[in-house]
Amino acid sequence: MVRGFKYPVDVRFKCVRCALCCRDTASKVRRILLLPEEVGRLSRITGLKPEEFAEPVDGPYPYTHELKKVDGGCIFLRGNECTIYPFRPLVCRFYPFTLRVRGDEYVFEYTDECPGIGRGQVLGRRFYEELFKMFQKWKRLREGW
Template sequence: MRTLDALADEIMATGFRCTGCGACCSEVSPGSNLVMVTPAEARAVADAAGRTFDGVAEPYPDFIEGEDGARYTFDWSLRREGGRCLFLREGRCTVYGARPWICRTYPFMLDGDRLAVFECPGLGGEMSREEARLLAALLIGRQEAEEAEEEGIRKVLASTAVPAGICAVVDSEGVWPVHG
């Protein structure tokens, strides 16, 4: 695993300053603003928004077809409306304090030890060493949270079968039948 300082150095060399344009929250190509969330993240967003879990999250749209007619996907994504995140209003995030890891770390992510950088108008922007270290810490936290969720899903799949003929979400907390 990379050290915090080495990751911060790479982030700082890339540079980033959010422009507040909202492009990351708006669909510019199919699925470009799809935000995958864990059950805990969806609950935090629901609490912040004063909504139910189902009011903020929907099944992640990539389904696997089982041989027995079961269809399932792993985890959830934030709901969208009109090509934008449900929580983007007047160019600002209405659940900013509870936003998911992916939103806190965009346009960066860790792919193993490699820093992946996605297109964003804020790239190349000036940032302080402290900001780069904070972002590096968030990226490491995100990677650890994603690995924990994946391990939880493996445990669920090892102990619970997706019932034949149903459509379901499999997450770290269980198997949840859904319509569709």
């Protein structure tokens, strides 16, 4: 059984709103993965059919879709602004962090491709607790995840 979580203790992060995480880069094709519940929610909120904004993908579990892109950027991106920001997917809320299972613990990891890493204040436990709560909420909704 997986218990608790670990996090990097000395990481500074402040988003600079560059939207790099919303688009492909020279070295990376961005995949903005969606849970099935998020596909339904975005469809309700935008009035679009799922096939108009997302494509089915074969995992990684529990993700079932990814957001479509226009010119290498998320379909919901306008300039550097996210047009669905209050309803953005979990992966966007987590970026530049991810949560992995390592042995019997969850471990927060991060990518330093994000220009916000190294800026602002050192993140404390509360920051990671908020992300972890978000993760647990979705986990409760998804039996077996």
